[in-house]
Structures are given as structure tokens and as C-alpha cells.
Amino acid sequence: MVSKEYKHQIEEIYKSHYRQLVSYAYAFTKNHSEAEDLVQEIFTILCKAEIQANQWLPYIKTCIRHFFFKEQEKHQKRKTSRLELAGEMASNITDPFKRETILKILALMKEDYRQILLLSYEGYNAEEIAEKMNLQSTNAVYQKSKRARKEAKNIRENHGFETDFSL
Numbered sequence: 001m002v003s004k005e006y007k008h009q010i011e012e013i014y015k016s017h018y019r020q021l022v023s024y025a026y027a028f029t030k031n032h033s034e035a036e037d038l039v040q041e042i043f044t045i046l047c048k049a050e051i052q053a054n055q056w057l058p059y060i061k062t063c064i065r066h067f068f069f070k071e072q073e074k075h076q077k078r079k080t081s082r083l084e085l086a087g088e089m090a091s092n093i094t095d096p097f098k099r100e101t102i103l104k105i106l107a108l109m110k111e112d113y114r115q116i117l118l119l120s121y122e123g124y125n126a127e128e129i130a131e132k133m134n135l136q137s138t139n140a141v142y143q144k145s146k147r148a149r150k151e152a153k154n155i156r157e158n159h160g161f162e163t164d165f166s167l
Contacts, residue, residue, distance in 0.1 A: 007047060013056055014043050021060060028068040033137065038067055101161050108155045113148035120145060 018039065025035035042063045046056070106114050112133065119129045126138035135141055155161075 010043065010047055010056075017057065017060075021064065024061060025064045025068070028064065037137075038064055038071075042067065101156075104159075105152050105155050105161065108159070109148065109151055112144065113151050116141065116144050117148050117152070 021039045021042075022032070022035045025038045026032060029035045029038065039060075042060050045063065046060065106117070109117075115133060116129060119132060124132065126141040129135070129141045130138055133141070133144075135144070
């Protein structure tokens with residue numbers, strides 16, 4: 001457990017270096033809100049780990065770099081899975097039975113889940129979908145997309161749709 005003095009020191013570092021660290025994070029993310037989120041997440045972690053005071057700024061900058069590259073890797077994987085989803089939907093929709101099944105599943109889905117799958121299928125990227133659906137970040141798009149695919153799978157299983165494909 002960290003001491004109150006340690007937390008106070010972290011708060012002081014946060015207040016005095018926040019803008020500088022957000023600027024540093026922005027150099028990687030190219031998005032101000034993502035840079036702020038990244039810095040705040042790092043400080044949350046820093047509050048839980050006792051690090052010597054003279055090592056804070058190098059530690060924080062290292063964390064920012066590592067978190068950024070980890071998020072880029074996740075983003076690339078999500079982008080690939082979204083393209084696979086669109087490819088599956090496009091190839092399967094030529095079969096009239098499968099097309100009808102997809103339409104039935106989509107009709108049973110929550111509106112925002114249906115919309116996110118259709119926008120992905122139409123080729124919109126995460127930023128465009130976030131803008132069209134008034135979502136705050138691309139991460140929200142990825143989360144909703146994952147939930148939408150899970151809901152589609154549950155609908156397919158619960159309603160007995162006999163198909164060999166997934167949305």
C-alpha cells in the first residue's frame with residue numbers, strides 16, 4: 001500500500017508536468033483526447049506502484065511509449081478482424097439463405113449494434129464510425145463492435161439459425 005505522502009508527491013508531479021506529458025503523448029497518438037487518456041492511465045498505475053521520486057518522469061515517459069505501441073498493436077489486430085468481418089459478410093451474403101439469415105439476425109439486434117456492423121461492412125473505419133454514431137473514441141467503436149458480434153452470435157444460437165458463418 002502506498003503512503004499518503006507518496007500520493008501527494010504524485011499529485012504534485014501530475015499538476016506540474018501534466019501538460020508536458022500530454023504533449024509528449026500527443027507526439028505518439030496525434031489525438032489530444034487519447035493523449036490525455038494515456039497520461040491519466042499512467043498516473044493511475046503510478047499511484048499503485050512505489051517508484052523513487054527521481055525516477056518518475058523517465059518512468060512515465062517510458063510507460064507512455066510502451067502503452068502507445070501496445071495500443072497500436074491492438075488497433076492493427078482489430079483492423080484486421082474488421083476486414084475479415086466485412087469479407088465474411090460480403091462473401092456469405094451472395095447465398096440467398098445466408099443473406100436472409102443475416103437480415104433476420106440484424107433485425108433482432110439492438111439498433112446501435114446493428115448500425116456498427118453495417119457501417120463496418122460498408123467499409124467505414126473506426127474514426128468515421130465514431131463520428132457517425134457520436135461515440136467519444138475509436139475504442140468505444142471497437143468495444144461496441146465486439147459486443148455486437150457477440151450479440152449476433154447469441155441471437156444465432158438462441159434462435160436456432162443453422163448456419164456455418166459468423167457476423
